[in-house]
Amino acid sequence: MDYSKLDGLIPAVVQDHATGEVLMVGFMNADAVERTVQTGFATFFSRTRGALWTKGETSGNRLQVEQMLVDCDEDTLLLRVKRLGDGNVCHTGERTCFFRDYVRDS
């Protein structure tokens, strides 16, 4: 992986494995990628807290990785996941973080 373009981070797109719905985008550093592969649960690097966080570690809404794809130039990951818990990925309580139309609702 090429972590050089964003100061050690890469974007990771999270997609529902069953429905194809795009749920969120997080950032990972090399440690987060390793933790994700080792545990099978999506783990990100929090830019605000400067630490790793496993999505759903408190809420129970963890993201179980079914497939992990890398893009052509190795600077982005796509995680196809199964939603655990109540399945609401967004901290607002929505299923996905992408619930608002940019043009119509802005």
Added chain:
Amino acid sequence: MDYSKLDGLIPAVVQDHATGEVLMVGFMNADAVERTVQTGFATFFSRTRGALWTKGETSGNRLQVEQMLVDCDEDTLLLRVKRLGDGNVCHTGERTCFFRDYVRDS
């Protein structure tokens, strides 16, 4: 939109509107977002060239935006698109940039 987290840029996930397939991730600045909305074709900011580029402007494989969604904290966009031209989005000739399994193929 919040462009402050990545020095004026936001990630933009491109998804096939019909199939749900995630095709690529690019970066946009405010000008690229405006150009995308105005023209209806996905336009990104090239970090290497330091300039806007409309995907497919030379190949004809443009990405016609069917829906543009913003995430909860307004720092990421999701573009649901129709593929024009031969429909191969990746510069390698693949349909999608995410054609390689990170775990199995690395």
